[in-house]
Amino acid sequence: MSTATAGEEILQLVSFTLKDEEYAVDILNVQEINRITEITQVPNSPDYVEGVINLRGKVMPVINLRKKFGIEEKETDDTSRIIIMDIQGVTNGLIVDSVSEVLRIPADIVEPPPQISSGLNSRFIKGIAKLDNRLIILIDINKLLGDGVEV
Amino acid sequence: MPDEMEEIISEFITEAEESLDRIEPLFVELEQKGHDADMLNDIFRSMHTIKGAAGFLGFQSIVDVAHSSENIMKKLRDGEITLSKRLMDVILKAIDMLRLLLEHLREKDGIEEDVAPLTQELENVLKESLSGSPDGGVTVETREKEKDETSRPQDDNAVSNGEPAPSHGDETQRHGEEDNAEKPGEPAQVHKDTSHKAKEAAQNLRVDVERIDKVMDLAGEMVLIRNRLLNISHYFDLNYSSDTQTETLMEAVSFLDRVTSDMQLAVMKIRMQPIQKVFSKFPRLVRDISASVNKKVEIEIYGEGTEVDKSVIEHIGDPMTHILRNSIDHGIESPEERIAKGKPEKGKIVVNTYQKGNQIVIEITDDGKGIDIEKLKEKAVEKGMLTEEEASKMSDEAAVNIIFMPGFSTKETATELSGRGVGMDVVNNNISLLNGYVEVSTQKDKGSTFRICIPLTLAIIQALMVEVAGIKYAIPLSPIEETLKISKDEVDNITGQDVIVIRNKVCPLFELNGILGTGSNGGHDRDHKYVVVISLGEKKFCLAVDKLLGQEEVVIKTLEGIDTASSYVLGASITGDGKIVFILDVTAMSRSLVEAT
CATH class of the missing domain: 3.30.565.10 (Histidine kinase-like ATPase, C-terminal domain)
Incomplete structure (x- = not known):
């Protein structure tokens, strides 16, 4: 799908959607993608922590990305997925509306996030990739949990 | 180096380290107590063993240090010199050196320590002590002398003043005279009553910790499966109780239940030290x-x-x-x-x-x-x-x-x-x-x-399963004092805090639902509530829950990526049917709730 030529740095990304936007994370952080399973609520946790799941005997937290990004909430449905990711050594699940595809894009089509978007969530954004007529928001996965406390 | 040799050396290192671990506190005790023939002999023998084994294996520097220390121990034991602070410092230094040498052996880093200054120091101190200790040595109290008298009194005057001449203060004199009367006894016999201790070592097996941990893990998994089987057999008991096979199943499962508990305990004990x-x-x-x-x-x-x-x-x-x-x-x-x-x-x-x-x-x-x-x-x-x-x-x-x-x-x-x-x-x-x-x-x-x-153990705990707002939680059993069923009007309110009176003692009551901030607040209006009384040291408080579900053994899984301090959760457990149940951290609750009131 990408038009990369030899010698260029290629980014491999997993893209997914939240509401109408398309986002992507580095594939190296992604462990697997699952359907929504039973989620157990964690007492006194921030609201974006949806709960914990039991993934083959391992208990791990699941984060609702819509809530984390301040996007209006939506019930999970058949297309909803949990992306299991390794974030700074800790395994986490991220709930997204749907997972689209694996992308290979040249690193040089990624632009830094525009300065105007001074909103709360711009700090999670690593850059924006322009691809044909699509705009894909690259997420800085380490910032997602690192300073989540003040949100 | 052939494998057998490696094994012998590693065994030597372990044993020597154990000996050092054992005798080090003895020195300090000795310093406080003064003279104790048994202890000195024990130390002497350990040093001697280390020296012997090191000599056999050709670790010359260990032999040198152990030899010099052993000399001092021998003279101490035989009462020829007295224990002084200086002497003690040097001996402890020697022990540190031995540890260091063993460490090098273990690491196989080939580093050689120069032990000559230390052995020289040991010799010097020994000489000094023999020629009458300059710093006065350790004075032994009369009380201790009397105790020693029964065994080998002639050591005493040597210990009390550093030389065998019975010509010092009144007290020493008196003992000295008695000692002289019995002098023919050989000082070397002092240790005979302790020699059996060395043979006490029971039948032990050195096992790699990893192997034990593996068994421990398996035991943990088995507990989970056991719980699952218990659930299933319970279901059969309810629905197919007329079938004779159900009874057989129940019997087999309850036997498995017992054996699993025993096994778990046995595995746990392997790790106990x-x-x-x-x-x-x-x-x-x-x-x-x-x-x-x-x-x-x-x-x-x-x-x-x-x-x-x-x-x-x-x-x-x-x-x-x-x-x-x-x-x-x-x-x-x-x-x-x-x-x-x-x-x-x-x-x-x-x-x-x-x-x-x-x-x-x-x-x-x-x-x-x-x-x-x-x-x-x-x-x-x-x-x-x-x-x-x-x-x-x-x-x-x-x-x-x-x-x-x-x-x-x-x-x-x-x-x-x-x-x-x-x-x-x-x-x-x-x-x-x-x-x-x-x-x-x-x-x-x-x-x-x-x-x-x-x-006692970290992997598996006994817990009381409770339910609030439709969600199951596990409360560790050890801090639970009792559980009560109370009616709504037994709850009083003192300055905004709910309390109940248990046997004339006022105890703060918290709705578990409120503390955890999960689910709806359904349990509040019921006529009766179930209360779990938690007692942690001096602190006591009650948690109100909707249901008490019974006692269960749960395997603790640690939670990563969750702020356990604020969520009052110390871990999670997976139940027989694959559901996650949080294990509540009542210690954290007590810290933030009870102090706030």
Whole structure:
């Protein structure tokens, strides 16, 4: 799908959607993608922590990305997925509306996030990739949990 | 190097290290008690064994150090020289050197230590001591002499004044005369009654920890499967009770239930070791620390035979060392100050360990000046950890816990021992990792007690399963005192806090639902509620739940990526049907809830 030529740095990304936007994370952080399973609520946790799941005997937290990004909430449905990711050594699940595809894009089509978007969530954004007529928001996965406390 | 040789060497290292671990505290005890023929002999023999084995394997530097130390031990045992502080320092130095040499052997780093200066020093000290100790040596009290008299009295006068001439003070003279009368006995026989101790070593098997851990893991998994089978058999019992096979199934499952519990216990016991392993380092530690801050401190250790899980042994050393340092540095006063207060010049630290139900309790008590609560509060306000108002409202019991706050240290000048800002909060964290908690009680000028409570094992706990707002939780069984069913009008409200009266005692009541902030507030309006009474040390509080579901053994899985402190959760467990149940951290609850009231 990408038009990369030899010698260029290629980014491999997993893209997914939240509401109408398309986002992507580095594939190296992604462990697997699952359907929504039973989620157990964690007492006194921030609201974006949806709960914990039991993934083959391992208990791990699941984060609702819509809530984390301040996007209006939506019930999970058949297309909803949990992306299991390794974030700074800790395994986490991220709930997204749907997972689209694996992308290979040249690193040089990624632009830094525009300065105007001074909103709360711009700090999670690593850059924006322009691809044909699509705009894909690259997420800085380490910032997602690192300073989540003040949100 | 062939494998067998490697094995022999590694066995030698382990055994030599164990011997050193065992005799090191004896030295310190010896320093306090004066002369003890049994102990000296024990040390002598251990040194001799190390020397012998090292000689056989050709580790010359170990042989040299052990040989020189052994010489001194021999002379001490035979009463030819007396134990002085200088002598002790050099011997301890020799032990440190032996450890270092063993470490090099273990690491196979090929580093050679120059032991010549040390052996020379050992020889010199021995010579000095033989020619009459310049610093006077250790004076032995009469009481001890009398005790020794029954066995081998002729040692005494040698010990008390460093030379065998019976011509000193009245006391020595008297004994000296008696001794002379019995002199024909050979001093070398002194140790004969202790020789059997060496053969005490029971039939032991050295096993790689990894193998035991593997069995431990499997046992944990089996507990889960057992729970699942119990659930299924319960279902069959309810629905197919007429079928004879159901009964057979029930029988088999209940047998499995028993065997699994027994097995789990047995595996757990493999990992249990006496806590002495950790404690044996303390006499030396206390000796060194107190010397470096010019204080006089003795340590008494009780219950060192108490067995705890290996992981506890590994993690309890650091926090305890920290508490001991803290007690010596901040707690125990200088000798002058102590005399001025009418206390004995020598401070005392008592370490007491015992098992209480499913918990191991370690108490560290010093007879120092205690913790100055007002000063704590002042400091906390100064550092912006508390507001003036919070501080003034804080009870003394709550205020003591300020020392566990990160970045807190009260001593005006930081010493090299404690007070680097990383202090008691580290202790608290380490203990929390073991699912335990620390309590402090203090009394001005009487001293402080640190009480560490940790569960016997870390992997599996007994828990009471409860339900609130349709969600199941597990509460560790050990802090639960009782469960009650109360009616709505038994709940009183005192200044905004719900309380109930249990046998004439008022006890704060919290809705578990409210604390956890999960689900709807359904249970509030019921006529009856179930109450779990939690008792942690001095603190007692009640948690109201919707249902009590019964007791279960749960395997703790740690939670990563969740702030367990604020969620009052210490871990999670997976039930027989694959659901996740949180194990509640009542210690954290007690800390934030009970103190707030």
